[in-house]
Amino acid sequence: MNDPCIEVRNVTKRYGRFALEDITLNVKQGYITGLVGANGAGKSSLIKLLMGMSLPLAGEVRLFGEPLAKNEAELKERIGYVADDSHFYEHLSIQAMKSIYAPFYRKWDDRLFRRYLDRFGLSPKALIRSLSKGMKMKLALAFALSHQAELLIMDEPTAGLDPVFRRELLDILAELMLDERHTILFSTHITTDLDRVADYIAFLHQGRLVFHESKEEIFDRYAVVRAENSLLDADVRRSFVGIRETPVGFEALTSDREEAERLFSGFARIERATLEDIMFFTAKGVTVHG
Template identity: 40%
Template sequence: MLALDVRHLNKKYQNFQLRDVSFQLEQGYIMGFIGVNGAGKTTTIKSILNMIQMDSGEIHILGKNIAEHEMELKQEIGCAFGDVNFYTRSRIKTLTGITKKFYKNWNDDTYYKYLSRFKLDENKKIAELSTGMRVKYSLTLALSHGAKLLILDEPTSGLDPVSRDDLLDIFQELIVGGEISILFSTHITSDLERCADYITFIEQGQIVASAEKNELKESYRLISGSEADLSRVKDRLISYKTNSFGFTGLIHANDIDASVTLDAAIPSLDEIMIYFAKKEGVKEGVYV
């Protein structure tokens, strides 16, 4: 069964539009959701959670349509949107006491396990927590009610490297049984290089690719060569930049001409995002 099935999602605003967004997340895996600011990640996530009304499309979670089974399915979803910025004068234990009433499968043992693991003092007020500690508390709430699908928007933002490493360990522990799935939106692609099984890449409101992580990376090449080489491959490059040695550019692996000798390497997720973001701003081989 698919944990998440997004089908032909469309949503139009005055200056932005999601266009035919479709992707699937199988149960028991971690999917990284990447794209630059304004690419459509948060709008997609809010549509998945039925927080905004789609113009068209369908969202199925654990085999059921979210529009028809919203109350039931939200018992099965754990969400974390960065830090907690509401009821900031309340203590952690007060806010937890309110939150737990909404979930029939709330587990105090699980809650206190993560509270301890994240070194959170439930007597502290939200306003007294650092950004990183607020993120940890938000995740503690998301992990404490037996959710089968975790939807996390920038969950490692504001965390120090040690805390981020611990969090990634937790994500990998959670999926071991094959029942829990994670959709993980982040700008810190090094986290996804380590823990994600699949990557969905959105650019300007459209899905560029959604595939197994290594398969996606291997479908591109980062190539470099002289100025003379550039003239022979320029029309096939997604984008490129010039330097004192010649050029470096991103290309689809299938578009490489074997007759042209160039240095080629499999790009990182960061490099794929950067070159796609620059493709509309390339002029005479220089980023603008």
């Protein structure tokens, strides 16, 4: 069960001035991995590489232990994919779209598809163009889950959705994981979603992988330090991932909570960092004075 479902080996891909640089990432089978980062960090670019929609300049992508480049069609039958925007023919009904989609998958399950339509309140006769963004996301999920996919890859599935359906979607993902053969990778910039369901977090920043660790390891290691500005000198600044200064004090992110407690105990408040804290301070960085 600990075998990697996704292996990204030293992958580089350039898009004009932006690049994914030397990404190495192993996504474990049987877990939910959240791919997090600000807009433009490279999340969608990486997912397109995983889906074979673009090719790496260097490195290799392997799925289920096999090179994607050599066995793409067979491997994709084992993947359910939900894009960040609708990729359906808008003028068709759901039933007509299913007639086009289903033949691509040998394990398509019509009863399961109808069950998801019923659960999501979707009529097979409804025209796709008449659906709201949330309903289109539900439809994409119904398609992705109806051919017994072992790996579910989702690109910003909760973006722009109302809180009620966001919670429903996360509950569905949690239900899927009761069957331990499933693996889920989903990208998001809504960090509270990851707090609820993710087992592992992969953090991309400006095309580079900052970390890929279990959620527990991240929360044990990172902390926010709040103290008076008088504690800041050049060496202290260098020990932080990022700093925010105000006239009354500073707050900063450390990736070594134990060291921060040793240095600042009694002089600062040290609190567990949230994923939002980690994203903010990593993007802000540190300016060293002196």
